[in-house]
Amino acid sequence: MGKNKAILFPSEDWFRGLVSLMGEQEATYRELGATDCTMVVKVTGGASQGTGEDEGEKFFEVVFEDYGADKVRELASIEEASASHFVLEASLETWREMIDNIRDNGSPDLEHTLNYLTFPDDPMLVTGPDQLEVDTFYRYNESLQRFFNAAAEFPTSYA
Amino acid sequence: MYNAVVNEGLDRMSEMARGNFDLDWMDSNPAGWGHEVKPGKTGLTLCDVETGHYDQVPEHGSSHGSLAPRGCMVPDDTPSLDMYTLNEMSEVWSDNARHLYDEACNRQWNSTTDVPWHKLEKLPDDIEKSVCQMCTGFVEVEFVAGDMPAKWMCHINHDFHEVKLFLATQIMDEARHMDVFRKRALANGGGLLMASPASEELLAAILQANDYTTASSLMHIFGEGFILTLFRTGEFLAPTEVEKTIFRLCMQDEARHVAYGVKHLKYFLERHPEREGEIHSILDAGEQAIFRLTLEPQTIEPRAILAGGGIENIELGMARIGFLYSKQIREYLHRLKVAGLERESRMVIPAELSVETLLERAGVA
Numbered sequence: 001m002g003k004n005k006a007i008l009f010p011s012e013d014w015f016r017g018l019v020s021l022m023g024e025q026e027a028t029y030r031e032l033g034a035t036d037c038t039m040v041v042k043v044t045g046g047a048s049q050g051t052g053e054d055e056g057e058k059f060f061e062v063v064f065e066d067y068g069a070d071k072v073r074e075l076a077s078i079e080e081a082s083a084s085h086f087v088l089e090a091s092l093e094t095w096r097e098m099i100d101n102i103r104d105n106g107s108p109d110l111e112h113t114l115n116y117l118t119f120p121d122d123p124m125l126v127t128g129p130d131q132l133e134v135d136t137f138y139r140y141n142e143s144l145q146r147f148f149n150a151a152a153e154f155p156t157s158y159a
Numbered sequence: 160m161y162n163a164v165v166n167e168g169l170d171r172m173s174e175m176a177r178g179n180f181d182l183d184w185m186d187s188n189p190a191g192w193g194h195e196v197k198p199g200k201t202g203l204t205l206c207d208v209e210t211g212h213y214d215q216v217p218e219h220g221s222s223h224g225s226l227a228p229r230g231c232m233v234p235d236d237t238p239s240l241d242m243y244t245l246n247e248m249s250e251v252w253s254d255n256a257r258h259l260y261d262e263a264c265n266r267q268w269n270s271t272t273d274v275p276w277h278k279l280e281k282l283p284d285d286i287e288k289s290v291c292q293m294c295t296g297f298v299e300v301e302f303v304a305g306d307m308p309a310k311w312m313c314h315i316n317h318d319f320h321e322v323k324l325f326l327a328t329q330i331m332d333e334a335r336h337m338d339v340f341r342k343r344a345l346a347n348g349g350g351l352l353m354a355s356p357a358s359e360e361l362l363a364a365i366l367q368a369n370d371y372t373t374a375s376s377l378m379h380i381f382g383e384g385f386i387l388t389l390f391r392t393g394e395f396l397a398p399t400e401v402e403k404t405i406f407r408l409c410m411q412d413e414a415r416h417v418a419y420g421v422k423h424l425k426y427f428l429e430r431h432p433e434r435e436g437e438i439h440s441i442l443d444a445g446e447q448a449i450f451r452l453t454l455e456p457q458t459i460e461p462r463a464i465l466a467g468g469g470i471e472n473i474e475l476g477m478a479r480i481g482f483l484y485s486k487q488i489r490e491y492l493h494r495l496k497v498a499g500l501e502r503e504s505r506m507v508i509p510a511e512l513s514v515e516t517l518l519e520r521a522g523v524a
């Protein structure tokens with residue numbers, strides 16, 4: 001991956017960028033321990049070329065297993081998601097603010113961590129088919145945070 | 160001059176010295192011999208080895224009552240420990256116990272080197288006091304979740320070793336939680352502040368519960384579910400990267416404990432629906448205790464100060480975290496639903512607690 005070429009968010013390529021950095025930094029993830037969860041990122045309010053059920057909605061599924069994540073795919077709708085999953089939902093504007101904050105600081109400041117953004121259910125919402133699925137977001141939180149922190153390592157462009 | 164036991168041992172050793180060995184043990188367990196395992200990507204886990212012959216967990220735990228490992232050949236004269244009272248699988252089992260044990264082993268951390276203590280910074284007095292009071296509360300409650308499993312472990316039939324192993328990891332997790340909050344309270348020029356009488360009521364109910372499953376429902380689902388949300392609150396309100404890291408790491412452990420509790424209650428209720436009433440009764444007591452605890456000044460006020468950014472904005476802070484209580488209740492009810500328990504209509508405390516409702520009740524609005 002060329003580290004100076006901006007990658008479009010949201011896109012499969014953008015998540016693959018993070019996944020490939022996860023592979024390069026496997027030692028970091030080993031330190032935190034193995035993960036076992038499926039994350040669906042839902043982006044709302046983007047440019048209206050979305051494939052999602054509502055205009056502008058986009059869904060990306062990332063399957064975390066052991067010390068990496070080898071499956072990334074865009075979903076046409078949430079119905080296509082694996083049975084076990086949690087959803088992280090936010091507007092494109094919120095995702096952009098979080099990613100830019102990570103890029104600017106090298107890691108999120110106190111007000112842009114995943115837990116900070118999701119805890120009040122606004123501006124980011126975490127949901128799932130049941131509470132135990134939602135709980136996997138808490139159970140692997142530090143690893144998931146580290147995954148998004150890698151967004152500091154390449155420029156992102158937005159739709 | 161030696162007693163009978165020593166003489167018997169000496170006779171046996173004399174036989175061995177003459178080349179007469181028993182060797183019966185070598186062919187004692189044909190069904191368990193030739194076992195094949197395949198390590199996964201994370202190494203050789205308990206889930207990897209507990210297959211085939213060794214995956215047969217008996218519904219009724221062994222009657223020999225010893226520490227003999229499940230799946231081995233147990234000689235008839237093996238003496239019982241006479242300790243086990245939890246001999247039914249349904250009383251302790253959870254389908255995720257084995258996996259959670261592997262995960263706990265794999266995701267251990269330590270409060271000595273995994274927290275960026277060097278990033279601690281001098282904080283305004285009201286903020287430091289609020290952090291220290293929050294930590295005092297956690298130091299007080301955390302190890303009940305170590306004491307409770309410790310109280311029951313030696314009563315769990317050894318055939319359910321996955322549950323014992325998972326509970327052992329929980330005890331270690333709770334030791335780390337108690338220690339990391341104590342360290343944070345003492346590390347930045349502050350110290351411990353006020354204990355919480357209201358917590359003691361809930362802690363006593365957990366430790367004094369009549370049976371393991373009611374104790375587990377009260378602790379793993381109810382108590383630890385609430386604590387999990389408080390850890391999320393702590394991360395949300397943290398004034399520095401130090402507390403943020405502490406709360407994120409603790410949150411991960413706590414979600415494992417909750418996951419065991421939910422799946423255990425599910426497994427239990429599927430086999431003993433007639434015991435639902437007992438679970439409801441202990442939750443009645445738990446809800447009332449946590450209600451008092453939630454509203455105790457030493458619990459709520461430090462969080463309100465942190466949420467407001469200082470004591471001068473404590474009211475604003477109260478409003479800002481007004482959603483906290485209803486979030487705790489919502490997640491608690493959803494977890495019980497996964498376990499197969501419909502609780503919403505049985506709750507003995509309000510589901511919501513907004514500032515507006517409280518002002519209305521006080522005749523202010």
Ligand SMILES: [Fe+2]
Pocket residue numbers: 301304332333336413
């Ligand atoms: Fe804990």
Ligand SMILES: [Fe+2]
Pocket residue numbers: 304333383412413416
């Ligand atoms: Fe816990």
